[in-house]
Amino acid sequence: MTDRSFLDWPFFEAKHRAWADEVEAWAAAHAARLTDEHDADGSTRALAAAMGEAGLLRAACPADGKLDVRMLCLARDILARHSGLADFAFAMQGLGTGAITLFGCEPARDFLADVRAGRALAAFALSEPEAGSDVAALATTATRDGADWVLNGEKTWISNGGIAGGYVVFARSGEAPGAKGLTAFWVPGGLVRVVERIEVSAPHPLARLAFDDVRIPDSHRIGAAGDGFKVAMATLDVFRATVGAAALGFARRGLDLTVERATSRKLFGAPLFDQQMTQGAIADSAVEVDASALLVYRAAWLKDQGTPRVSREASMAKLHATEAAFRIADRCAQLHGGLGVVRDAAPEVLTREVRALRVYEGASEIQRIVIARAETAR
Structure with a gap:
């Protein structure tokens, strides 16, 4: 079971812990059931519809126009751990309407209601x-x-x-x-x-x-x-940290799979876990998960506190979390041996899912430029 003690960190309020419980319960019951990697369109529609019916899309497309970035990040963290397409369906309902939520567009009012209900993508x-x-x-x-x-x-x-x-x-x-x-x-x-x-x-x-x-x-x-540039950057300033949150969810999945494999697989008559290199891999992944979580939820907390721009912090969160998730997925696949490269096996799926996060909404190289420029301006 994934460690949930991070919810006790001071970044969160009671409403965020209640939200995390709500999303976790929904994801455990529905995310895998509604996900079919061989039908991305159908799965995306089904997942969005189910999340809309359950009321989860109220965080991605809030009726009051107030985006709570910690709620967005918690949802992506939890959903990505269960299903990459579930995370995708949720995230796009937010990113695809974020500019309208932040800046307004009266003719899109009915469209926003349909997105919130999961009737439109x-x-x-x-x-x-x-x-x-x-x-x-x-x-x-x-x-x-x-x-x-x-x-x-x-x-x-x-x-x-x-x-x-x-x-x-x-x-x-x-x-x-x-x-x-x-x-x-x-x-x-x-x-x-x-x-x-x-x-x-x-x-x-x-x-x-x-x-x-x-x-x-x-x-x-x-x-x-x-x-338009201002609108785009303001939108990405909100949602860039959530990409780090998705990477964090994938990383948690990778760590869970690694621990499960290490404690159940026998090697030379003893659990794979007894090998020091295995313990080192698990320790490195655990440290990277917590470091990613701290960066992601710091950026989200700062934005929710009304900090005008969190480009530096959001870029740090996305850069570290996505790169760390890729390393964790690679360690997971390595410790699964041949099973790590079997098509549609859990480690192989994870490896494919995390790769794109290092590119979209600003590639890692761009995040480094943003961070470096912010340092010179301090």
């Missing part, structure tokens, strides 16, 4: 074929035409692409060069063309999308014209 469309980490290089355009905007361009690596009911889309509106000339919009899913679905090692709904003279009214704008 949400998506965050920022990355492009030639613009991933470099947001200022976005080429999708938004051109004013009377009271409307017309969007043209492509987005790629879009989670829930092709199955989302609505997209938060960032486009170049031209108020200024570079990052200062972007604007964010809410675009209903029916206006988006799917160019291709993208298959990845750990199945998730991903797609490349096209916007072909997509016309939307100015009321679909999120934030002020030209503030």
